[in-house]
Amino acid sequence: MSNPITLTDEATAIEPRPRDGRQTHFAHSRDQASEPTTLAIGVRDLNAWYGDFQALHSISLDIPANRVSALIGPSGCGKSTLLRWFNRMNDTIPTAHARGSVHLGDTDLLSRTTDVVDLRRRIGIVFQRPNPFPKSIFDNVAFGPRLHMKLSRTELQDVVEWALRKAAVWDEVKDRLASPALGLSGGQQQRLCIARAIAVGPEVLLMDEPCSALDPASTLAVEDLIFELRRQYTIVIVTHNMQQAARCSDQTAFFYEGRLIEVGATTTVFTKPKQQQTEDYVSGKFG
Amino acid sequence: MSSANSLATPTWRGDLDDRVGKYLGRSHRSLKLVRGRETVIYAILIASGLFSLLITGAIIYVLAIETVSFFKSDEVTFANFFGSTTWNPLLGGTKSFGIWALICGTMLVTAIAMSIALPLGLITAIYLSEYAPRGVRNVLKPVLEVLAGVPTVVYGFFALMTITPILQWLHSGFSVYNAASAGIAVGILCLPTVCSLAEDALQAVPRGLREGAYGLGATRFDVSVKVVVPAALSGIISAFLLAIARAVGETMIVALAAGSLAQATLDPRQQVQTMTGFMVQMASGDVSNYGTEYYSMYAVAFTLFVMTLALTMVGNLVRRRFREAYE
Numbered sequence: 001m002s003n004p005i006t007l008t009d010e011a012t013a014i015e016p017r018p019r020d021g022r023q024t025h026f027a028h029s030r031d032q033a034s035e036p037t038t039l040a041i042g043v044r045d046l047n048a049w050y051g052d053f054q055a056l057h058s059i060s061l062d063i064p065a066n067r068v069s070a071l072i073g074p075s076g077c078g079k080s081t082l083l084r085w086f087n088r089m090n091d092t093i094p095t096a097h098a099r100g101s102v103h104l105g106d107t108d109l110l111s112r113t114t115d116v117v118d119l120r121r122r123i124g125i126v127f128q129r130p131n132p133f134p135k136s137i138f139d140n141v142a143f144g145p146r147l148h149m150k151l152s153r154t155e156l157q158d159v160v161e162w163a164l165r166k167a168a169v170w171d172e173v174k175d176r177l178a179s180p181a182l183g184l185s186g187g188q189q190q191r192l193c194i195a196r197a198i199a200v201g202p203e204v205l206l207m208d209e210p211c212s213a214l215d216p217a218s219t220l221a222v223e224d225l226i227f228e229l230r231r232q233y234t235i236v237i238v239t240h241n242m243q244q245a246a247r248c249s250d251q252t253a254f255f256y257e258g259r260l261i262e263v264g265a266t267t268t269v270f271t272k273p274k275q276q277q278t279e280d281y282v283s284g285k286f287g
Numbered sequence: 288m289s290s291a292n293s294l295a296t297p298t299w300r301g302d303l304d305d306r307v308g309k310y311l312g313r314s315h316r317s318l319k320l321v322r323g324r325e326t327v328i329y330a331i332l333i334a335s336g337l338f339s340l341l342i343t344g345a346i347i348y349v350l351a352i353e354t355v356s357f358f359k360s361d362e363v364t365f366a367n368f369f370g371s372t373t374w375n376p377l378l379g380g381t382k383s384f385g386i387w388a389l390i391c392g393t394m395l396v397t398a399i400a401m402s403i404a405l406p407l408g409l410i411t412a413i414y415l416s417e418y419a420p421r422g423v424r425n426v427l428k429p430v431l432e433v434l435a436g437v438p439t440v441v442y443g444f445f446a447l448m449t450i451t452p453i454l455q456w457l458h459s460g461f462s463v464y465n466a467a468s469a470g471i472a473v474g475i476l477c478l479p480t481v482c483s484l485a486e487d488a489l490q491a492v493p494r495g496l497r498e499g500a501y502g503l504g505a506t507r508f509d510v511s512v513k514v515v516v517p518a519a520l521s522g523i524i525s526a527f528l529l530a531i532a533r534a535v536g537e538t539m540i541v542a543l544a545a546g547s548l549a550q551a552t553l554d555p556r557q558q559v560q561t562m563t564g565f566m567v568q569m570a571s572g573d574v575s576n577y578g579t580e581y582y583s584m585y586a587v588a589f590t591l592f593v594m595t596l597a598l599t600m601v602g603n604l605v606r607r608r609f610r611e612a613y614e
Contacts, residue, residue, distance in 0.1 A: 059397045092501060094421070125502040131495035132520050143513070144503040193499070200503055 012027040037064035048102035070249035124197030130189035132181035145202035167195035187218020353585030370489035374549035392559035399470025408481025416489035443543030456475035464546030467555035488522025529600035
């Protein structure tokens with residue numbers, strides 16, 4: 001992994017969130033907020049459009065490595081657009097274009113010469129609705145590795161098991177790997193999609209409202225998982241749910257009408273926001 | 288306006304409340320009338336359904352009756368009909384009704400047609416659905432649909448006047464009437480059917496599946512071949528089977544370009560007669576409308592009917608087997 005601005009190696013410093021920490025929302029991020037971090041993705045002066053409509057205005061934002069960064073804001077504020085530029089998902093929309101710079105290490109993510117296939121291998125994405133392929137559970141997770149790596153059958157099985165364990169869904173599916181993924185519950189499907197994304201070995205995981213189609217119990221399971229995963233991955237999560245941002249993120253960025261209003265440690269943004277708009281939003285006055 | 292109301296709602300709304308209250312109190316449309324109308328609509332729907340059922344039943348009945356009288360003839364035996372490859376219904380002394388000669392002709396033409404229509408149709412559908420920019424798609428799709436609207440007799444002439452000379456120029460062994468020429472024309476005829484239906488099936492695959500695959504670093508080709516096509520497989524197979532059924536039943540092209548000599552051959556350069564081709568010859572020729580050769584037309588029609596019915600049923604089975612729910 002290429003991180004030019006390495007300040008310290010703190011991979012061991014992150015402690016697992018205590019299960020009972022859910023009530024005291026900011027307990028986990030208090031310790032880390034002051035810790036130095038490594039830069040994963042740097043956004044500088046990014047403007048983005050859909051046709052003539054400008055969706056993002058001059059965004060500059062640092063995404064720290066091995067942290068959960070939450071992008072919050074009301075619908076249409078541009079948070080999903082930003083996320084989808086990180087792995088060039090917007091390439092599939094003909095009218096989308098952007099100016100500015102987004103860097104992952106030394107790689108310019110917006111450059112025409114950047115290999116999007118390689119980029120998407122380094123930056124995985126999990127979508128709002130669980131979207132497993134209509135294939136078996138095994139084939140879903142094996143899809144990415146089969147595209148990118150040359151593996152023997154047993155090696156592939158190892159990768160699949162590893163990814164499913166990482167995504168905390170192994171115990172529930174290990175006895176039915178050959179059965180269709182669409183037979184799983186919504187929460188299981190979403191964790192399967194996370195496993196599928198992990199299986200290609202990304203550095204960054206993007207999550208576009210990963211829990212909005214899930215019931216509360218599944219949401220809990222996925223949130224726990226997100227918090228666990230930041231030990232190895234940099235996570236950027238777009239969410240409508242402010243409690244979710246508060247529960248499982250280290251850094252929060254608040255967007256409004258295509259502009260970045262405020263960014264900071266989650267604790268700060270939720271308790272002592274600098275901007276009035278942020279305070280109004282996080283306290284539920286609008287949005 | 289009552290005082291209780293004025294407490295609950297601002298006074299300026301009181302007038303509106305009163306008016307709407309009156310509207311809501313108006314008597315409902317007559318229940319009897321509604322029920323009567325429902326009954327009439329129900330009867331019309333049932334009648335329409337029964338009508339198509341009745342027509343199908345009548346056709347099968349006529350086919351079956353005439354087929355039975357065909358087999359009652361002294362000149363015909365089951366063993367001859369299903370066991371022989373010599374189809375020679377007209378020559379007095381040596382009449383032979385070996386259906387396999389006609390089935391073979393039909394199969395040969397269909398196989399040639401499908402070897403063109405299926406791969407080309409599917410590839411075009413993938414291109415249109417997954418690769419083509421919107422502008423190209425908006426032009427190409429209507430053009431393909433125009434192809435479907437050309438009368439089949441035009442394809443027949445096209446086969447005879449254009450495809451056959453080209454084939455003869457390529458290889459001198461082709462006779463004037465040949466299976467290849469008719470097969471190619473039938474293939475072109477079926478191309479829009481395959482393409483249009485397969486494209487619909489591909490388009491019906493949810494966008495989320497494509498994004499999921501792209502998000503894993505799949506190329507456009509990976510996404511098309513490994514995700515979209517498998518997900519649309521049931522629709523693609525239905526498209527294929529519909530095209531096969533159409534090719535088997537195609538009449539005008541084969542009547543014009545395939546020839547009128549029934550022979551069990553797999554050589555596409557030879558002339559062949561298909562089941563439909565024979566029926567046209569019988570129905571439009573100067574054969575008397577009685578006698579074994581006349582009734583043989585019904586036996587052939589019945590066989591064709593059973594074949595297409597089997598195709599449809601296999602299609603339904605296959606479709607159910609490959610049906611994949613997306614959500």
